[in-house]
Amino acid sequence: MKRTDIPDLMRHLRSALAETTGISVAFSGSLARGDFRTRADGTITSDLDLIPIVPTPADVAAARARLQPVLQSTADQFGITATAAITLQDRCLSVPRARYLTSMTADPWLADPLDVAPRLAAASTAALKTIEDDPDLPWLIQPITYYLAKATHEDPVTNIGKARTAATHLLGHLGHTGCTNPTDHVLQIVTAIRDLHSIEPLPSSERFLTTPTAQDVYSTVRDLVFTENQGIGFTASTTTSSSAWNRRTSTPATSTPSPSASREHPTTRRPIRTSATCSPSCSSRTTPTQPR
Numbered sequence: 342m343k344r345t346d347i348p349d350l351m352r353h354l355r356s357a358l359a360e361t362t363g364i365s366v367a368f369s370g371s372l373a374r375g376d377f378r379t380r381a382d383g384t385i386t387s388d389l390d391l392i393p394i395v396p397t398p399a400d401v402a403a404a405r406a407r408l409q410p411v412l413q414s415t416a417d418q419f420g421i422t423a424t425a426a427i428t429l430q431d432r433c434l435s436v437p438r439a440r441y442l443t444s445m446t447a448d449p450w451l452a453d454p455l456d457v458a459p460r461l462a463a464a465s466t467a468a469l470k471t472i473e474d475d476p477d478l479p480w481l482i483q484p485i486t487y488y489l490a491k492a493t494h495e496d497p498v499t500n501i502g503k504a505r506t507a508a509t510h511l512l513g514h515l516g517h518t519g520c521t522n523p524t525d526h527v528l529q530i531v532t533a534i535r536d537l538h539s540i541e542p543l544p545s546s547e548r549f550l551t552t553p554t555a556q557d558v559y560s561t562v563r564d565l566v567f568t569e570n571q572g573i574g575f576t577a578s579t580t581t582s583s584s585a586w587n588r589r590t591s592t593p594a595t596s597t598p599s600p601s602a603s604r605e606h607p608t609t610r611r612p613i614r615t616s617a618t619c620s621p622s623c624s625s626r627t628t629p630t631q632p633r
Contacts, residue, residue: 342385342419347372350389350419357411358452364404365394365430365455373446378499389415391425392441392449394433394457398573401427405580412582424581430455432572437465438476440484440507441570479543481511485531486542486549487566494559501527528553543569 342350351368358366370390371377377387391412395404404427412423433442434457442461450458468476484507492500508527511534532550535542542550545565549558567575 342421343383344379344385346419350415353415353418354411354451357414361407361452362454363396363400364407365453365457366408366425366451367392367394367445367449367457368451369441369445369449373449374444385421389419389421389423391423391451392433393425393427394430394455395427396430396455398429398577401573401577409580409582412580416582416584420584422581422583424579426567426571427573427578427580428570429572430457432570433457434460434464436480436570437461437468438480439570440480440510443477443480475538477514478511478538478540479546481507481514482531482535482540482546483543483566483569485511485527486546487562489528489553490549490559490562493554545569 354368368390369392371387372385372389377385379385389412391408393404393408395401408425408427412425415421416423436442443465485504488500488504488507492504504527508530512530515534515538517534528550531546534540535550543565545562548565549562552558555561564575567573567578571578
């Protein structure tokens, strides 16, 4: 699939979900935002990420059954991997500053029979008004530690690159200046910012920051992230479909909806660079900017 195919992709998804009831579905991830990865010939290599919202845990199985044919037809028609992270409505509305929500486009909803969009907007505004501390900071740290943990399990180059991108968002949000090569040593930057701003990280981030080299760190962090974001575990939440071409030519790999994607295969663990390049001496604006 190329960039010029995205309008056709959107028409396909909206048509496939037009009769959906009982599930709201948002188009998420890099493909929705436009910052997707491509090969030299322009072929898009990023996955399609959907966030289906369901009312209760009892609705998860029906949502999976409804979405699986849509994901498979999309994967086959456009030659991509299509993923979904089923999310409980109450959890979505209770964490409106989560990065996977704040990074969505202005109108991400492919179908919204649950009327999630206006309630999520209201919850996000209320969170900014009622919380003294910056409510975004723990959620901006979460994808950094998630991708660093994932880098210990597979594809270190891609996942450390994603962690650096997330670290850039965090630094931009805080208005930090004066850091040398600010995203070269991501783990130390996160630790320094946590200490400088007295941030209480989410459990997933705390787990990674406490034991970044533990053997099971990725699976543990991944499951905590899904509980924080979706309100249910990884296995219950995720569903993935690959095109027939990808199934013939690719070995199994993890493909998880952002900040999280499919089955896993063990790879050689590689160390993460930890030399500090950003310290509490970096200057900061007193009023954080809104995340991008």
